[in-house]
Amino acid sequence: MFSQSEENYLKAIFHLQQESEKGVSTNELAESLDTKAASVTEMIKRLADKNLVDYQKYYGVHLTNSGELQALKVIRKHRLWETFLVDRLNFAWDEVHDVAEQLEHIQSQKLVEELDRFLGRPKYDPHGDPIPDEKGNIPDAPTKRLIQLQKGHKGICKGFNDTSSSFLQFLEKIDIGLGTEIEVIHIESFDESMTVKSNGKEIALSKMATDNIYIEEIEVN
Amino acid sequence: MFSQSEENYLKAIFHLQQESEKGVSTNELAESLDTKAASVTEMIKRLADKNLVDYQKYYGVHLTNSGELQALKVIRKHRLWETFLVDRLNFAWDEVHDVAEQLEHIQSQKLVEELDRFLGRPKYDPHGDPIPDEKGNIPDAPTKRLIQLQKGHKGICKGFNDTSSSFLQFLEKIDIGLGTEIEVIHIESFDESMTVKSNGKEIALSKMATDNIYIEEIEVN
DNA sequence: ATTAAAAATTAGCACATCCTAAATTTTTAT
DNA sequence: ATAAAAATTTAGGATGTGCTAATTTTTAAT
Ligand SMILES: [Mn+2]
Ligand SMILES: [Mn+2]
Ligand SMILES: [Mn+2]
Ligand SMILES: [Mn+2]
Numbered sequence: 381m382f383s384q385s386e387e388n389y390l391k392a393i394f395h396l397q398q399e400s401e402k403g404v405s406t407n408e409l410a411e412s413l414d415t416k417a418a419s420v421t422e423m424i425k426r427l428a429d430k431n432l433v434d435y436q437k438y439y440g441v442h443l444t445n446s447g448e449l450q451a452l453k454v455i456r457k458h459r460l461w462e463t464f465l466v467d468r469l470n471f472a473w474d475e476v477h478d479v480a481e482q483l484e485h486i487q488s489q490k491l492v493e494e495l496d497r498f499l500g501r502p503k504y505d506p507h508g509d510p511i512p513d514e515k516g517n518i519p520d521a522p523t524k525r526l527i528q529l530q531k532g533h534k535g536i537c538k539g540f541n542d543t544s545s546s547f548l549q550f551l552e553k554i555d556i557g558l559g560t561e562i563e564v565i566h567i568e569s570f571d572e573s574m575t576v577k578s579n580g581k582e583i584a585l586s587k588m589a590t591d592n593i594y595i596e597e598i599e600v601n
Numbered sequence: 602m603f604s605q606s607e608e609n610y611l612k613a614i615f616h617l618q619q620e621s622e623k624g625v626s627t628n629e630l631a632e633s634l635d636t637k638a639a640s641v642t643e644m645i646k647r648l649a650d651k652n653l654v655d656y657q658k659y660y661g662v663h664l665t666n667s668g669e670l671q672a673l674k675v676i677r678k679h680r681l682w683e684t685f686l687v688d689r690l691n692f693a694w695d696e697v698h699d700v701a702e703q704l705e706h707i708q709s710q711k712l713v714e715e716l717d718r719f720l721g722r723p724k725y726d727p728h729g730d731p732i733p734d735e736k737g738n739i740p741d742a743p744t745k746r747l748i749q750l751q752k753g754h755k756g757i758c759k760g761f762n763d764t765s766s767s768f769l770q771f772l773e774k775i776d777i778g779l780g781t782e783i784e785v786i787h788i789e790s791f792d793e794s795m796t797v798k799s800n801g802k803e804i805a806l807s808k809m810a811t812d813n814i815y816i817e818e819i820e821v822n
Numbered sequence: 823a824t825t826a827a828a829a830a831t832t833a834g835c836a837c838a839t840c841c842t843a844a845a846t847t848t849t850t851a852t
Numbered sequence: 853a854t855a856a857a858a859a860t861t862t863a864g865g866a867t868g869t870g871c872t873a874a875t876t877t878t879t880a881a882t
Contacts, residue, residue: 385839406860419840421861426838438847438860469715479709488700494690606869627830640870642831647868659830659877 382432384485387454388413389423390432391484393443394451403440452516453492458484459505459512460495466506467499473506473557474548507548508539508558508594524597526562527572527590534563535595542592550589555579562595603653605706608675609634610644611653612705614664615672624661673737674713679705680726680733681716687727688720694727694778695769728769729760729779729815745818747783748793748811755784756816763813771810776800783816 382390392412396404406424410417428435432447443451461483465471471479493514496502503519504510510519522538529535537560540547551557556578565582566575572587603611613633617625627645631638649656653668664672682704686692692700714735717723724740725731731740743759750756758781761768772778777799786803787796793808 383838407858415839416841417860418842418862422839465712469712469719471711471715475711479707479712482707482709483704486700486703488703490692490696491686491690491700494692498690604868628828636869637871638830639832639872643869 381487382430382450385423386427386430386432387450387485389420389427390443390447390451391454391458393433393441394448394455397442403436403442405440409441449516452512452518453514454484456512456514456516457486457492459509460492460499460502462505462507463499463502463511464495467502472552474545474552476506477543477545504539504558506558507543508537509543522594522596524595525591526564526574526576526585526593526595527587529562529564529595529597531564531567534561534598536561536598537593538596539594540592541594547592554583554585555581556583556593561598562593602708603651603671606644607648607651607653608671608706610641610648611664611668611672612675612679614654614662615669615676618663624657624663626661630662670737673733673739674735675705677733677735677737678707678713680730681713681720681723683726683728684720684723684732685716688723693773695766695773697727698764698766725760725779727779728764729758730764743815743817745816746812747785747795747797747806747814747816748808750783750785750816750818752785752788755782755819757782757819758814759817760815761813762815768813775804775806776802777804777814782819783814 389409392409393404396408396412406417406420409420409424413420424433424435424441427433427441427447431444432450433441433443435441458480461480462473462476465476465479466473502511504521508522510521512518524535525541526535526537537556537558539558540551556562560578563577564574565577568574572590574585574590576583576585576590610630613630614625617629617633627638627641630641630645634641645654645656645662648654648662648668652665653671654662654664656662679701682701683694683697686697686700687694723732725742729743731742733739745756746762747756747758758777758779760779761772777783781799784798785795786798789795793811795806795808795811797804797806797811
């Protein structure tokens with residue numbers, strides 16, 4: 381139906397437009413897709429012709445409903461494949477991205493449906509990211525971040541904003557993963573860095589790190 | 602490493618060159634890849650530049666060792682994925698081809714290795730075709746065909762020469778599959794058609810059909 | 823051996839996707 | 853309000869892969 385390149389653009393636009401109401405800019409897209417602004421402008425015009433995006437010259441793009449559904453289908457496949465790779469094929473969570481980036485473009489309605497069934501209809505991928513259903517509905521995802529937790533409070537790690545392999549490897553090193561219980565021991569006010577306790581150890585985390593960790597707060601009575 | 606198109610050419614050349622010593626012709630390839638002769642000539646030149654084929658203008662192509670290894674890697678992936686689809690994802694054996702045609706191009710050494718392990722290192726795919734190992738070694742495959750079996754003799758179905766979905770669906774209909782025991786009841790000499798008995802039923806098979814069914818003869822004492 | 827038919831190649835073009843450099847428009851700073 | 857800077861688009865070109873039509877070479881028929 382759509383080319384790999386088109387699908388990659390739709391996905392990138394989807395992710396970037398989460399961050400603000402404004403149209404996604406040409407440069408943002410170029411950066412995110414590791415290509416040049418001129419190429420982005422070209423592709424955007426093609427996507428607009430196919431009614432996948434609304435495009436106003438110089439003012440960025442928005443996905444149309446059709447474009448968004450398409451993007452969600454690709455994201456669904458990406459996350460299902462990641463789940464397959466980690467749960468069934470012994471991939472580490474920081475090894476799956478490049479392969480899922482290819483597998484997400486395989487065209488077969490039946491394959492997606494059967495894969496989903498085979499995996500037990502998972503709601504979240506190995507990074508805690510929600511897996512949209514075939515209609516494009518996304519399960520609730522945690523929105524609270526570790527950075528928002530107050531001193532003395534606890535939470536369960538539910539996901540990550542940055543899923544780059546460098547960040548995932550960092551998490552591995554400090555022994556924090558999905559489901560890990562984290563308690564805020566201290567907040568350093570001048571740089572918002574934190575000391576937390578998890579798996580029995582005390583760990584210092586930068587603002588950058590705590591802003592990338594989603595948690596579900598545990599009510600402490 | 603190589604484009605999808607290049608990989609498809611290598612695979613097609615590999616399969617066509619099984620049939621004779623002579624170079625694979627431009628028209629054969631065009632037919633097999635559903636493209637035009639002119640396009641084939643172009644691609645062949647590119648493959649020759651990359652030392653994947655030996656090419657003599659007007660006299661067809663042969664795979665080089667490197668081209669053959671490459672082709673075998675693609676065939677390995679194709680057959681492993683077919684096995685996955687049938688064994689794990691409930692695909693019917695005549696539904697897997699198009700999807701495997703896409704999946705065979707996914708680039709990841711680790712993925713192939715882990716998939717192979719996950720599937721239990723299968724030797725044959727759902728159509729009875731042998732799965733090459735990572736070095737390109739192919740397990741023995743049956744070479745005797747039903748058409749060669751004499752009246753009164755029996756064999757076990759081990760594979761098929763034609764694995765098009767129309768032939769597979771025909772086999773489904775007459776209830777013949779891998780492992781089915783087949784006995785030759787009668788051979789009609791004028792057109793080489795056969796009456797066989799399998800699963801308790803007597804079935805009439807054309808020469809075309811019996812020439813496409815591989816069997817391992819059972820010694821009758 | 824000559825010629826007709828078939829097969830293969832070349833020439834010229836199209837489309838998707840990418841690029842650099844130049845031009846244009848918008849945004850920011852003064 | 854103007855000018856400089858930044859962002860974006862346009863122009864022009866490259867590459868990979870396909871096509872049709874014309875040409876060349878090989879093969880088959882007489
Ligand atoms: Mn991708
Ligand atoms: Mn993920
Ligand atoms: Mn293929
Ligand atoms: Mn097969």
